[in-house]
Every structure is written in C-alpha cells, then in structure tokens.
Amino acid sequence: xxxxxxxxxxxxxxxxxxxxxxxxxxxxxxxxxxxxxxxxxxxxxxxxxxxxxxxxxxxxxxxxxxxxxxxxxxxxxxxxxxxxxxxxxxxxxxxxxxxxxxxxxxxxxxxxxxxxxxxxxxxxxxxxxxxxxxxxxxxxxxxxxxxxxxxxxxxxxxxxxxxxxxxxxxxxxxxxxxxxxxxxxxxxxxxxxxxxxxxxxxxxxxxxxxxxxxxxxxxxxxxxxxxxxxxxxxxxxxxxxxxxxxxxxxxxxxxxxxxxxxxxxxx
Numbered sequence: 001x002x003x004x005x006x007x008x009x010x011x012x013x014x015x016x017x018x019x020x021x022x023x024x025x026x027x028x029x030x031x032x033x034x035x036x037x038x039x040x041x042x043x044x045x046x047x048x049x050x051x052x053x054x055x056x057x058x059x060x061x062x063x064x065x066x067x068x069x070x071x072x073x074x075x076x077x078x079x080x081x082x083x084x085x086x087x088x089x090x091x092x093x094x095x096x097x098x099x100x101x102x103x104x105x106x107x108x109x110x111x112x113x114x115x116x117x118x119x120x121x122x123x124x125x126x127x128x129x130x131x132x133x134x135x136x137x138x139x140x141x142x143x144x145x146x147x148x149x150x151x152x153x154x155x156x157x158x159x160x161x162x163x164x165x166x167x168x169x170x171x172x173x174x175x176x177x178x179x180x181x182x183x184x185x186x187x188x189x190x191x192x193x194x195x196x197x198x199x200x201x202x203x204x205x206x207x208x209x210x211x212x213x214x215x216x217x218x219x220x221x222x223x224x225x226x227x228x229x230x231x232x233x234x235x236x237x238x239x240x241x242x243x244x245x246x247x248x249x250x251x252x253x254x255x256x257x258x259x260x261x262x263x264x265x266x267x
Contacts, residue, residue: 001026001028001186001189002028004186004189004190004195005028005195005196008028008029009028009029009032010026010027010028010029010032011026011027011032011035012024012025012026012027013025013026013027013035013038013039013175014038014039014043014146014172014175015098016172017059017061017151017170018061019059019060019061019167019169019170020170020171020172021170021171021172022045022170022171022172022173022174022183023172023173023174023175023178023183024172025038025175025178027202028199029202030202030266030267031202033202033250033264033266034202034205034206034251034264037205037206037251038175038205039146040146041146041175041176041177041205042126042143042144042145042146042175042176043143043144043146043148043172043174043175043176044127044141044142044143044144044172044173044174044175044179045141045142045144045150045170045171045172045173046131046139046140046141046170046171046173047139047140047141047142047150047154047167047169047170047171048137048138048139048140048167048168048169048170049137049138049140049154049157049158049165049166049167049168050136050137050165050166050167050168051070051136051137051138051158051161051163051164051165052067052068052069052070052136052163052164052165053066053067053068053164053165053166054066054067054068054155054158054164054165054166055166056096056110057094057096057110057151057166058094058096058149058151058152058154058155058166058167059151059154059166059167059168059170060166060167060168062096062166066164067164068163068164069163070136070161070163071161071162071163073133073161077161078130078133078138078161079130080160081157081160081161082128082129082130082140082157082160084160085125085128085153085156085157085160086125086126086127086128087124087125088122088123088124089122089123089124089125090120090121090122090123091120091121091123091147091148091149091152091153091156092118092119092120092121092152093106093118093121093147093149093152094106094149094151094152095107095109095110095115095116095118096110096151097149099118101116106118121147122147123144123145123147123148124144124145124148125142125143125144125145125148125153126143126144126145127141127142127143127144128140128141128142128144128153129141129142137168138157139169140157141173150167150170151166151167151170154166154167177205177207177208178205181200184198201248202248202266203240203248206240206251209237209238209239209240209251210237210239210240210254211239211240211242212230212231212239212240212241212242212252212254212260213231213241213242213243213244213246214228214230214241214242214243214244214249215244216243216244218230219241219243219244219249222241222249222252222260222262222265223249223262223265225262226262227259227260227261227262228252228259228260229258229259229260230252230254230258230259230260237253237254237256238251238252238253238254238263239251239252239253239254239260240252241260241262248266249265249266250262250263250264250265250266251263251264251265
C-alpha cells in the first residue's frame with residue numbers, strides 16, 4: 001500500500017489470522033491518527049468449525065492435539081449452545097495471537113513452546129447464528145466487539161456442544177463502519193490507473209461523531225492547542241472539527257459547556 005501511494009505512512013487496522021481472508025482497513029498518511037477509532041468498531045465474521053478435534057492454534061493451521069466424539073446435534077441443542085454465548089462474555093486470548101508480553105508477540109512465544117498467563121478480557125457478541133450444518137462441520141456468523149478471537153469462540157462453542165473443535169475457515173465480512181463499502185485487493189489497486197479512487201476521506205469513518213464548524217480565528221487557536229468555543233450543546237463528547245471552508249481539522253473533546261479541547265488534529 002505504501003508503494004502504491006508514494007511511500008506515505010501507513011498502518012492496518014486489526015490483524016487477520018494466516019487462515020483468514022476478508023476486510024482489512026488500511027490508514028494512510030494523516031488518517032493513521034484515526035486508526036484507534038476504527039479499531040474500536042465491531043467486526044462481522046463468517047466461520048466454520050470442524051467438530052471432534054482441537055489443534056494447537058485453534059484452527060486448521062495448527063497441529064492436532066486432542067480428539068473427542070461428537071454427540072448428536074439437534075437444532076435445539078445447537079441453539080442452546082449459541083444462546084449461552086451471546087451477549088457479554090469474558091474471553092482469554094489465545095497464545096497464538098499478536099498480543100504482546102514484555103514486547104514479544106504471544107505467537108512467537110507459542111512457537112518457542114512457551115505458555116504464559118493471559119488476563120481474560122470483556123467482549124460482546126451482539127449476534128451469533130448458525131448458517132449451516134454439514135455433518136460435523138458448522139458454518140456460523142457473528143457480529144462481535146473488538147478483541148474477540150473467533151478461534152477461542154469456536155472452541156467454546158464446541159465445548160458447549162460436548163465435544164472439541166477448531167476453526168476450519170474464517171472470513172471477516174466487514175469492519176464497522178465499512179459494512180457497505182467495496183473491498184479491493186492489492187492486485188486490483190496495482191492494476192488500476194488511479195488507485196486513489198479507492199480511498200475514503202479521513203473523516204469518513206467518524207461520521208457518527210457530532211460535527212462542529214469553527215471560525216477562522218477559532219480554527220487558528222485550535223491549531224495552537226488552545227480550547228475554543230464551539231456551537232455545540234449537550235453532554236461532553238468527542239466531536240469532529242471543520243474549518244469555515246469545510247476542511248477537516250481533526251477530533252476534539254467537548255466539555256458539555258460549549259468549550260472544545262483539541263485531541264487529535266490533522267496537518
């Protein structure tokens with residue numbers, strides 16, 4: 001991506017497992033400043049679980065480490081297992097993940113045969129539904145909060161069904177707020193006469209934030225790190241800021257009393 005767009009600063013938002021395909025947002029230039037906002041959004045995955053076996057990585061990329069019989073799976077039993085996992089959950093991240101321990105990614109420790117303690121994290125499964133059952137393989141879809149590991153979810157579903165399991169296929173359908181946006185491959189961008197046509201404006205993912213337009217004098221003070229008065233009433237919240245000509249200035253924090261503190265400004 002950097003090569004395609006002039007060696008600008010770039011960063012992807014949300015790692016994908018080696019097994020996985022699907023949407024991977026990439027921020028370029030000043031847009032890297034809003035990567036955290038995108039990362040906080042929910043993600044939708046479609047995945048398959050192969051029941052009856054567990055692997056070292058939680059997916060078909062790993063080594064087989066355990067097997068178990070698969071009980072008869074009625075529609076009622078399947079729905080009961082999924083219902084117990086919807087909503088707020090606590091999930092322990094897997095060893096094969098990009099999380100770091102003392103600056104070292106956990107997957108590197110796992111490949112070296114090491115296992116370390118990982119703190120459970122709060123996640124939220126807003127949707128979890130069975131799409132298809134084909135023998136001992138289940139195909140499901142979930143809309144989940146950031147920090148959710150589908151490989152762990154698949155293992156938990158298998159356990160709830162009285163067996164073991166691992167992910168055999170995984171695709172990230174979308175990352176909010178890009179659910180309706182088309183995806184582009186590196187190849188298609190490289191073959192395009194104008195790859196910039198695929199880019200979205202840096203304020204596009206922030207449309208859910210209230211908008212405040214500032215006078216020229218207020219915009220100048222904002223650029224110097226000063227608080228400014230904004231035409232905004234209500235509770236304290238993050239806002240997106242614009243100059244008189246409509247150019248995007250960045251993100252501010254409203255204090256609920258009419259003042260806005262700059263938080264993340266764009267050059």
